[in-house]
Amino acid sequence: MEIIKIRLPWSNVHLIRGDRSVLVDSGSAGDLVRIVAALRAHGADPKDLPAIVQTHGHADHAGCAASLRDLSHAPVIIHRDDAEMLRLGRARPAHPIGLDSRHRRGARR
Numbered sequence: 001m002e003i004i005k006i007r008l009p010w011s012n013v014h015l016i017r018g019d020r021s022v023l024v025d026s027g028s029a030g031d032l033v034r035i036v037a038a039l040r041a042h043g044a045d046p047k048d049l050p051a052i053v054q055t056h057g058h059a060d061h062a063g064c065a066a067s068l069r070d071l072s073h074a075p076v077i078i079h080r081d082d083a084e085m086l087r088l089g090r091a092r093p094a095h096p097i098g099l100d101s102r103h104r105r106g107a108r109r
Helices: 032-041 065-072 080-088 099-108
Strands: 002-007 012-017 022-024
Touching: 002 032, 012 032, 032 065
Parallel strands: none
Antiparallel strands: 002 012, 012 022
8 A cells, every 4th residue: 555645735635545546635626637637647547536535524625525526436435523514615613622722712702
């Protein structure tokens, strides 16, 4: 197995090459051409992807998910807690947790 990092302006995408290649994350909207070129440069055709795995639904990691799904016909896999974020194309508000983050939030009030 080989893991190839595809560097993009706002985040990274990873191509996991093995018997079949899997794409992890899908970059920001507008990264499609770069991602497809990188896949092909590493011998992976988007149409051969069995899956696109999203680590989470933020736009800098999942912005091209729909475009890559349409191009590859591969299913997009994401945790159910982030599925709505991916469908809607926008992140829910962040709510920091832990003692340190509560302290900082309270200090702003």
